[in-house]
Amino acid sequence: MKVTVERAQLLKSLSHVHRVVERRNTIPILGNVLVRAETAKLSLKATDLDLEVTETLVAETGTGGSTTVPAHMFYDIVRKLPDGAQIVLEGDGDRSVLTIRAGRSRFTLQTLPENDFPDLAAGDMTHAFSLAAADLKRLIDRTQFAISTEETRYYLNGIYLHGAGSAKSATLRGVATDGHRLAQLDLALPKGAEGMPGVIIPRKTVGEVQRLIEDSEAEIGIELSQGKIRFTIGHVVLTSKLIDGTFPDYGRVIPQNNDKELVVDKKDFEAAVDRVSTISSERGRAVKLALSAGKLVLSVTNPDSGSATEELEVEYASDALDIGFNSRYLLDIAAQIEGEAAVLKLADPGSPTLVQDRDSKGALYVLMPMRV
């Protein structure tokens, strides 16, 4: 194998794929990246057995071939080579080494046989559709924060992507929840996604896809089946296993009849919550919201340090109500609001509260209160 490639291109591709490789690996081959030279192109592939990323870049191929080298070391070498360098990769099948040359630098890396490199064996995908990068990014950005980290309920460790809505206004919906808050975002159902199975995309995959979306103008190809999902983002193809579990019937926790409506200015509200929660030394202390006509009083009391109060002018016309929320969770949700105002629909201090964006459609959040 002999191939010449531009340093900047190689570095960018490696930066995409090497992230998938876990720093600590008990299986040596999983620490490697697969390098394959074909006519006029070079492809790089890395996997952690749940997730596989392949990127193809333009290269000048002398002789084709493939091998695997330690991913992080390869990345570090390329990163340290001078900008603008032309890098020559040359494999020697007999000695199982890969030589990397650029200018006067020369590295020889030990390789492991390509045959040992695992293949995620995606199998047949049953559904294929495409989404605007900006839409997919929004779906991830708005729901990611609510993904549970608790391993006991592994089926909550991802975003549940599925078809929803009625036949007339069908949507592609992403939902994430950890039982204490829930985030849901609807996009128009793209062509090809009709009848797709509901899938749970693992957190790591979600994070990788989010990082790979650089150009929000682009279209992203999505293919999926019962067990796998594949994203095609420019020259990168990311294939991932899905979480094998049943996402709970989240619909029943979304309140339908909350009649007390509160409208707050997003920026003012977020800043006020942030300010009063300074008093809570530990994360997760309660912020009390005292509501009365046209007025919201936020307060935090910490027996160890003191208290904080802030008053906001709001749109509120229902009966007075006192309700408490975890300050961290309230901030997380306030941060999701894209428009100028947030609408909170409340029932009573013990029931879930619905939070929506007044100006932007498709997103909704549910937050469980705390007793204060």
Add this chain to the structure above:
Amino acid sequence: MTAGPSDGPLCFCRDCLDDLSFTAPRCSACGSPRLVRHRTLPALALAHIDCDAFYATVEKRDNPALADKPVIVGGGRRGVVLAACYTARTYGVHSAMPMFKALALCPFATVVPPDMAKYVRVGREVRTTMQALTPLVEPLSIDEAFLDLSGTRRVHGMIPAKVLAKFATDVERELGITVSVGLSCNKFLAKIASDLDKPRGFTALDQDEACIMLADKPVSFMFGVGPATQERLSERGFRTIGDLQRANEMEMMKQFPAEGRQLWRLARGIDDRRVIADRGAKTISSETTFESNIRDFATLERFLWRLSEKVSSRLKASELAGSTITLKLKTADFRQRTRSQSIPVSTQLAVKIFAMCREMLTKEIDGTAFRLMGIGVSALRAESQANVADMLDLRSAHAERAMDDLRKKFGSAAVIRGLAYEGPEKPRQQ
């Protein structure tokens, strides 16, 4: 004229509290030989109080027939000695010793199964008595505590040493148990002092005496020096505390950046940790040693549930919730494994604690036989700050609260989870 902190008697009788001359052999008033004598007695105000063979003493108090017999508190075939009375100790029995070994040394000892609830009750009574002396009482365990009596002289009308001597006789008379008192100028020395004259002892110790006494003790005598630190110290030639006393403070700090200064100071009997009253529990935990080793998941799971319920009920009783759950396992060959996990929202629910521990336990099942299992909940906070309910699973929380209510009304056996139910009394016919 007010008395300065160093004015006051240098010698007094522990039984009648009469002041005596420094060289008196016995109390001139009551004839007691139990005197407290120290050159700087009025200046010492930091005490460590330790109940003597606490569990065993309580058992002897409640059953006078045991008074002159060797008594060991502990239990089960696999249990360990929790406490041995001083009679049993003369045979070489000591606490934390495996029961079979203790009984080999002292075959005619009376073994009493522990009654923790009773010890906790008596321990509380002792603590209440301590708290009447000073608000600065820092409990170390159920039967020992540090007391800072600085500045209490005018309140009590006597020097701290006398207050403590009176406390010891009061406890003996009213609660029927004996304590040993160590009086010094800091925690480290007070703790050493209380151990010098056990049982029923009273030792005053100042820094100069401590330096001499500590000099030929091994470095591991100081708290915070475990096998690893001991090893590192001995590599540099520090074997006894005397070696550390001779070292230079700066050199020590250079050689042991993390603890050098602290070691150097402790070696010289300097310790400026303050007595902190009631720091509250940091962890609530429970563990059990199995009658015989267990390797199978289903059996462990049943024990796990019981432990979860126990820890949960203690959390509920103290109105606490925690967000770090720890599972502890000890293998048949005494290797300890601890695994822990944190959750964003604190919990006090048995179902939740159980679910998390179960998850951790499944990963440890590999054919290993375990002899002990325990669970602990830490990162504690008040329950009122921890009750973001789980929207997806409101029912299991409701069910647990309902079970708690039933138990409160009809006793703990009123309702049992299927998991912990071991079938009707009689074995079922196949």
